[in-house]
Amino acid sequence: MSLLLPANVSAYIEKLNFNTNNIYYQLSPEDLHHITIEKGMGKEASSGALAVNTGEFTGRSPMDRFIVKDDMTKDKVWWGNINIPFESDKFDALYDKVIAYLNKKELYVRDSYACADPDYKLNIRIINEYPWSNMFAHNMFLRPTEEELEEFDPEWTVVNAPGFMADPKVDGTRQHNFAILNFSRKIALIGGTGYTGEIKKGIFSALNFILPVYRNTLPMHCSANVGESGDTAIFFGLSGTGKTTLSTDPNRRLIGDDEHGWTPDNTVFNFEGGCYAKVIDLSKNKEPEIYGAIKKGAILENVVMDDNRIVDFSDTSITQNTRVSYPIHHIENIQQPSIGKNVKNIFFLTADAFGVLPPISKLTPAQAAYHFISGYTAKVAGTEAGVVEPQPSFSACFGAPFMPLHPAKYAEMLSKKMKESGVDVWLVNTGWTGGPYGVGTRMKLKYTRAMISAALSGELGLYNYEKYHIHSVFGVAQPRECPGVPTKVLSPRATWNDDEAYYRTAFKLTNAFRENFKKFEEHASEEIRRGGPQRYAF
Numbered sequence: 219m220s221l222l223l224p225a226n227v228s229a230y231i232e233k234l235n236f237n238t239n240n241i242y243y244q245l246s247p248e249d250l251h252h253i254t255i256e257k258g259m260g261k262e263a264s265s266g267a268l269a270v271n272t273g274e275f276t277g278r279s280p281m282d283r284f285i286v287k288d289d290m291t292k293d294k295v296w297w298g299n300i301n302i303p304f305e306s307d308k309f310d311a312l313y314d315k316v317i318a319y320l321n322k323k324e325l326y327v328r329d330s331y332a333c334a335d336p337d338y339k340l341n342i343r344i345i346n347e348y349p350w351s352n353m354f355a356h357n358m359f360l361r362p363t364e365e366e367l368e369e370f371d372p373e374w375t376v377v378n379a380p381g382f383m384a385d386p387k388v389d390g391t392r393q394h395n396f397a398i399l400n401f402s403r404k405i406a407l408i409g410g411t412g413y414t415g416e417i418k419k420g421i422f423s424a425l426n427f428i429l430p431v432y433r434n435t436l437p438m439h440c441s442a443n444v445g446e447s448g449d450t451a452i453f454f455g456l457s458g459t460g461k462t463t464l465s466t467d468p469n470r471r472l473i474g475d476d477e478h479g480w481t482p483d484n485t486v487f488n489f490e491g492g493c494y495a496k497v498i499d500l501s502k503n504k505e506p507e508i509y510g511a512i513k514k515g516a517i518l519e520n521v522v523m524d525d526n527r528i529v530d531f532s533d534t535s536i537t538q539n540t541r542v543s544y545p546i547h548h549i550e551n552i553q554q555p556s557i558g559k560n561v562k563n564i565f566f567l568t569a570d571a572f573g574v575l576p577p578i579s580k581l582t583p584a585q586a587a588y589h590f591i592s593g594y595t596a597k598v599a600g601t602e603a604g605v606v607e608p609q610p611s612f613s614a615c616f617g618a619p620f621m622p623l624h625p626a627k628y629a630e631m632l633s634k635k636m637k638e639s640g641v642d643v644w645l646v647n648t649g650w651t652g653g654p655y656g657v658g659t660r661m662k663l664k665y666t667r668a669m670i671s672a673a674l675s676g677e678l679g680l681y682n683y684e685k686y687h688i689h690s691v692f693g694v695a696q697p698r699e700c701p702g703v704p705t706k707v708l709s710p711r712a713t714w715n716d717d718e719a720y721y722r723t724a725f726k727l728t729n730a731f732r733e734n735f736k737k738f739e740e741h742a743s744e745e746i747r748r749g750g751p752q753r754y755a756f
């Protein structure tokens with residue numbers, strides 16, 4: 219291990235006002251693993267993976283995510299409570315304070331890049347206070363070759379200071395933690411939180427601005443994989459709906475599990491070089507690929523281990539959001555480089571805790587646009603006894619917290635792409651069946667996988683209308699049969715055994731859809747508006 223910085227890196231770091239005496243540059247994941255353990259910041263799990271606790275924050279903090287409002291962004295960003303403006307002067311002052319803080323620490327600097335398509339390569343220099351955060355950057359971003367490092371010219375910088383606490387009154391933040399994007403200075407400044415997801419989602423948010431504005435490329439919060447015949451499938455969905463789980467399919471090559479771009483040449487490329495999987499209730503049996511990826515080189519976050527350092531994946535005592543990050547090559551069947559052509563199928567994943575949406579249905583182009591703008595999933599009720607009412611949750615483009623532009627911009631681009639490529643679009647409910655949360659059960663992963671395989675192989679008999687039923691409330695085409703899935707499971711109403719209760723709950727959901735869509739109505743054509751649910755009450 220050496221403190222010697224290559225001259226180009228050192229000059230750059232000095233320009234950023236860092237003092238260069240305490241910097242570990244481009245350490246291997248092995249070194250970072252060991253340093254983390256030596257410093258008492260982590261432990262090695264029995265699988266060989268590094269296990270860390272991220273501290274106060276075990277998830278992102280969307281209310282503390284800001285964008286600097288200046289000439290570059292003021293007329294382009296969709297300002298509001300998702301994209302919260304931050305003053306340029308305040309940023310400069312806070313940045314200086316963070317650097318002064320970091321200058322008293324040992325730092326870990328790493329050069330990486332985002333975007334697997336060489337035409338889009340975005341070089342990133344990441345500066346971390348903690349060794350394990352730097353290892354996360356190694357796992358999640360793309361890794362330059364030795365040769366590429368020699369003439370590495372960073373474009374964006376991520377400054378990550380989990381131990382720095384802002385003073386909201388002076389610094390202009392909401393509270394002590396913050397994640398701020400500055401497009402003019404090309405800096406993502408993160409402080410007061412050790413949650414690693416802020417690092418990857420910071421760069422994701424930056425690309426979600428850069429690609430549509432300057433490259434006519436659609437950024438997507440989705441996973442993607444490619445089949446034997448070279449057909450690409452993409453899976454949109456909010457957190458917990460199954461992007462990572464369902465794209466990790468032993469029969470298809472994984473492109474990526476979370477962030478992709480769709481180019482004017484109709485290719486889909488991964489922004490990242492790794493995956494960030496939820497591990498709550500992970501089982502070797504049901505998800506062997508992800509289970510197997512948890513080995514030396516992977517980082518487990520906020521899991522609980524016993525005395526033999528065996529992880530209890532069912533333990534939620536630190537958080538429900540336990541995670542593992544690993545470089546994509548920890549999965550066996552991957553597409554290299556992470557680029558797919560020929561997009562044939564799009565899946566919108568939703569975890570409907572009302573249990574009323576069909577487990578799989580086919581959408582018309584107007585319905586697809588409607589559901590993309592709506593971005594529906596549901597949050598299950600808290601764990602308090604007796605509370606069984608799910609909450610609908612809408613997030614435009616299935617990723618509003620990461621989208622700096624107005625959702626209509628992304629929706630327009632997707633509609634255009636869907637038309638050009640003639641894709642089939644499916645709505646998949648990975649949530650509840652047989653009743654709402656508290657009464658019914660989560661759809662079996664085995665069934666969801668079978669439905670997706672049948673959609674991908676064409677077995678759902680798409681063009682034979684007799685094999686479909688148009689849902690009387692949602693208007694979507696629900697297949698009557700699917701190989702590997704009991705017929706009854708395909709009809710949510712049938713699984714409830716109580717028609718009245720089913721329709722009452724379905725209307726509760728359609729009303730929530732209608733209420734949410736109001737804010738987008740002026741941007742949506744008549745056709746798209748008619749893509750919504752068909753009925754709202756008895």
Ligand code: ATP
Nearest residue numbers: 456457458459460461462463496648661662663666
């Ligand atoms: P994020 O954006 O936060 O990364 P994600 O969309 O990638 O979220 P996953 O990590 O795939 O979501 O989480 C889905 C979770 O739901 C997993 O823990 C998975 O085991 C569980 N699950 C249970 N039943 C199903 C199902 N039928 N389909 C998909 N996932 C299921």
Ligand code: MN
Nearest residue numbers: 461462475494
């Ligand atoms: Mn995921």
